[in-house]
Amino acid sequence: MKVFVIGANGKVAHHFADFAKEDNSIEEIAMIRKAEQAGFFEERGIQTVLLDLVKNSIDELAEAMKDVDAVIFSAGAGGSGLDKTILIDLDGAVKAMTAAEQAGVKRFVMVSTFRTGREEMAKENDLQIYTIAKNYADEWLKNRTQLDWTIVHPGMLVDTAGTDQIKVGMGQDINEIPRQDVARTLISVLHNDNTINKEFEVLTGDTAVEEAVSKL
Numbered sequence: 001m002k003v004f005v006i007g008a009n010g011k012v013a014h015h016f017a018d019f020a021k022e023d024n025s026i027e028e029i030a031m032i033r034k035a036e037q038a039g040f041f042e043e044r045g046i047q048t049v050l051l052d053l054v055k056n057s058i059d060e061l062a063e064a065m066k067d068v069d070a071v072i073f074s075a076g077a078g079g080s081g082l083d084k085t086i087l088i089d090l091d092g093a094v095k096a097m098t099a100a101e102q103a104g105v106k107r108f109v110m111v112s113t114f115r116t117g118r119e120e121m122a123k124e125n126d127l128q129i130y131t132i133a134k135n136y137a138d139e140w141l142k143n144r145t146q147l148d149w150t151i152v153h154p155g156m157l158v159d160t161a162g163t164d165q166i167k168v169g170m171g172q173d174i175n176e177i178p179r180q181d182v183a184r185t186l187i188s189v190l191h192n193d194n195t196i197n198k199e200f201e202v203l204t205g206d207t208a209v210e211e212a213v214s215k216l
């Protein structure tokens with residue numbers, strides 16, 4: 001399956017590329033923003049496309065998604081400004097979904113934030129605007145598209161090595177998860193169609209990733 005990764009140069013997505021390289025059933029196309037980011041992917045035999053969610057049009061994004069089977073959205077503004085959060089995490093995500101539908105892609109996997117919803121959006125903290133942006137991107141995916149969606153809600157991302165041990169579900173208390181295990185989870189989501197039209201939180205736990213995801 002051809003998998004188009006948006007935010008491919010990010011930390012989660014770099015782990016995803018390592019797993020994709022070892023997985024004969026996944027052929028990644030990495031969407032990156034700068035030519036100098038291509039080396040990492042070339043070393044792994046992964047094709048890159050140079051595009052930017054803000055600067056490029058929906059038509060240009062759709063053109064790059066031709067013949068793609070699934071899109072993974074792992075892009076984000078990070079701490080680069082609240083305007084960027086709206087442009088990338090919200091409108092960039094909607095542009096990506098619209099482009100996927102235009103290109104005839106059915107499968108769309110969103111890396112969301114841990115918790116969304118009205119109560120979370122009302123909290124006046126540093127993450128408020130980000131939470132609102134992610135909430136409405138998720139809502140758009142669920143309610144305004146015909147895509148076969150999955151929304152993954154990871155806990156606090158850490159850079160320690162993955163353990164391949166997670167717990168999944170909704171309504172859990174926030175905790176950490178290594179980025180490597182989020183990447184593993186994304187691979188399993190692509191392999192398990194039982195995850196279509198589902199969302200779930202993922203944290204470090206005591207069940208192997210593939211087993212946890214296949215039982216969702």
Ligand SMILES: NC(=O)c1ccc[n+]([C@@H]2O[C@H](COP(=O)([O-])OP(=O)(O)OC[C@H]3O[C@@H](n4cnc5c(N)ncnc54)[C@H](OP(=O)(O)O)[C@@H]3O)[C@@H](O)[C@H]2O)c1
Nearest residue numbers: 007009010011012033052053054074075076112113156157
């Ligand atoms: N931090 C947390 O604890 C946490 C918790 C839950 C969920 N998340 C979500 O998980 C996602 C993945 O995390 P991560 O650590 O892998 O993030 P990351 O390393 O910051 O990666 C984000 C990627 O988005 C790309 N990007 C930024 N603006 C873009 C644009 N205009 N067009 C296309 N791509 C753009 C960046 O590209 P460049 O490399 O070119 O800058 C970067 O590669 C985050 O985006 C966040 O929404 C985070």
